[in-house]
Amino acid sequence: MTNKLIILDRDGVINEDSDAYIKTPDEWQPLPGSAAAIARLNRAGYRVVVATNQSGLARGLFDAATLDAIHQRMAARLRDAGARLDDIYVCPHGPDDGCDCRKPAPGLIDQIVADYGEVAGVPLVGDSLRDLQAGVARGCRPVLVLTGKGRRTLDKGLPEDLGPVAVYDSLARFVDQFLKDAS
Numbered sequence: 001m002t003n004k005l006i007i008l009d010r011d012g013v014i015n016e017d018s019d020a021y022i023k024t025p026d027e028w029q030p031l032p033g034s035a036a037a038i039a040r041l042n043r044a045g046y047r048v049v050v051a052t053n054q055s056g057l058a059r060g061l062f063d064a065a066t067l068d069a070i071h072q073r074m075a076a077r078l079r080d081a082g083a084r085l086d087d088i089y090v091c092p093h094g095p096d097d098g099c100d101c102r103k104p105a106p107g108l109i110d111q112i113v114a115d116y117g118e119v120a121g122v123p124l125v126g127d128s129l130r131d132l133q134a135g136v137a138r139g140c141r142p143v144l145v146l147t148g149k150g151r152r153t154l155d156k157g158l159p160e161d162l163g164p165v166a167v168y169d170s171l172a173r174f175v176d177q178f179l180k181d182a183s
Contacts, residue, residue: 004045005122006178007112007140009103010052010088012127012148013171014038015074021056024066025073031147033172035081040175044182047086047116051108051124051134058094067092087115104133113138123166125174128153136162145171 011017016029041048056062062070071088078084089108091101101107113119124135127148136142142165144150144158158165168174 003117003119003122005047005049005112005116005119006041007109007119007122007124007135008038008048008050008171009124009126009128009131009148010050010074012150013125013145014050017127017148021059021061022070023056023062025069028070028073028077030074030077031170033170035078035083037170037172037175038078038085039081039083040179042083044179048084049087049089049112049116050085051089051103051112051131053091053103053130055091055094055102057090057092058097064092087112103128104130104137106134106137109134109138109140123174123178125171126150129156129158132158132162132165142166143168143174145169145174147171 008014011022014034015031022028038048054067057067089111091108093099093102120139122140123143124140125143125145126132127145127150132142132144142162144153144165144167147170
């Protein structure tokens with residue numbers, strides 16, 4: 001892989017997920033080990049970006065300023081662990097808006113390609129089928145974590161058209177193996 005880039009979903013990968021949405025900064029709680037895992041990627045020279053559906057915006061559950069405050073909290077908690085994100089790509093649309101950026105559509109990945117270059121072979125770590133589908137559409141290597149909705153996603157079965165999907169208990173476990181394999 002020539003592009004030292006990792007793409008992460010947010011809710012359920014970096015932080016606790018909620019079926020009621022993460023609507024306030026206080027509701028954003030990091031998953032154990034996720035910040036340290038991102039810090040290890042940063043130290044190894046990887047750029048780490050987030051691609052996240054945030055339909056709570058379209059649903060009126062929170063506004064753009066609140067989403068920004070949530071992301072500021074996330075950045076602060078990551079900084080506390082010596083970690084950083086290089087970018088956050090957000091789809092603000094609802095499921096019926098017909099946009100090209102709401103995963104499983106690959107629009108967020110296309111934005112990442114425009115900013116960072118080719119993503120073929122770049123790991124895309126998610127906890128839902130739609131995360132993996134968005135990445136595979138642009139040649140990313142799908143990685144499913146069993147945090148968030150990951151266990152439910154795996155239990156439903158992964159479609160064969162995804163190709164091989166690496167499955168890990170958590171972002172931290174993925175990063176452990178990824179960095180070991182890269183060395």
